Amino acid sequence: MKFFIDSAEPEEVREACDWGLVDGVTTNPSLIAKTGRPYADVLRELCQIVDGPINAEVVAEEAATMVEEGQKLAQLDPKIVVKCPLTVEGLKATRALCRRSIAVNVTLIFSPLQALAAAKCGAAYVSPFIGRLDDIGQDGFCLVEQIVKIFKNYSFATQVLVASVRSPHHLLRAAEVGAHIATLPFNVIKQIVKHPLTDIGLKNFLCDWNKTKQHI
Ligand code: E4P
Numbered sequence: 001m002k003f004f005i006d007s008a009e010p011e012e013v014r015e016a017c018d019w020g021l022v023d024g025v026t027t028n029p030s031l032i033a034k035t036g037r038p039y040a041d042v043l044r045e046l047c048q049i050v051d052g053p054i055n056a057e058v059v060a061e062e063a064a065t066m067v068e069e070g071q072k073l074a075q076l077d078p079k080i081v082v083k084c085p086l087t088v089e090g091l092k093a094t095r096a097l098c099r100r101s102i103a104v105n106v107t108l109i110f111s112p113l114q115a116l117a118a119a120k121c122g123a124a125y126v127s128p129f130i131g132r133l134d135d136i137g138q139d140g141f142c143l144v145e146q147i148v149k150i151f152k153n154y155s156f157a158t159q160v161l162v163a164s165v166r167s168p169h170h171l172l173r174a175a176e177v178g179a180h181i182a183t184l185p186f187n188v189i190k191q192i193v194k195h196p197l198t199d200i201g202l203k204n205f206l207c208d209w210n211k212t213k214q215h216i
Pocket of ligand 1: 127131163
């Protein structure tokens with residue numbers, strides 16, 4: 001299973017990369033806006049840090065302009081994956097970009113049939129937003145399960161990229177149902193490596209070792 005980091009902050013991306021836990025990056029217009037920096041500068045910097053796909057979203061709402069934006073984003077670096085929203089225009093743009101050999105992640109997916117439509121248009125990735133479904137009292141994981149099953153049934157090469165992850169539990173469920181990728185905020189990455197028994201166990205081992213007065 002691959003872990004992407006859901007962030008446009010180069011410092012936290014660099015740190016998570018140093019831990020060996022980053023296979024790629026997802027950004028969205030809100031994350032880019034939070035940086036207060038020019039979009040292309042942020043993307044170029046992320047491409048230098050991470051050896052893997054860097055997802056960058058278009059902001060147009062009409063297919064022809066989405067395609068233009070997608071091509072511009074893709075020209076920044078071969079690692080760029082273009083994110084298009086799951087709208088009719090987004091699907092048209094996805095198809096056009098795929099035909100130009102540009103990898104597309106179809107985002108803002110909230111139903112299994114939206115995911116199927118995106119896969120049929122050639123999407124390399126689909127992004128079901130599980131946290132936002134949980135927020136309105138629906139089961140985000142039921143959606144991921146359904147998408148994984150449908151893609152297996154028809155041998156789609158499209159990868160399921162679980163997005164809107166809010167907790168380590170979300171990551172665990174994503175792994176259990178066989179999602180290819182989960183994109184994780186840095187605070188979730190930090191939580192997954194922590195366990196109180198690991199801390200206590202290490203403290204006790206080192207305490208016993210220090211009593212021996214030995215060195216390695
Ligand atoms: C990533 O591609 C998505 O844009 C992101 O995971 C959305 O997360 P949120 O629902 O916490 O904003």
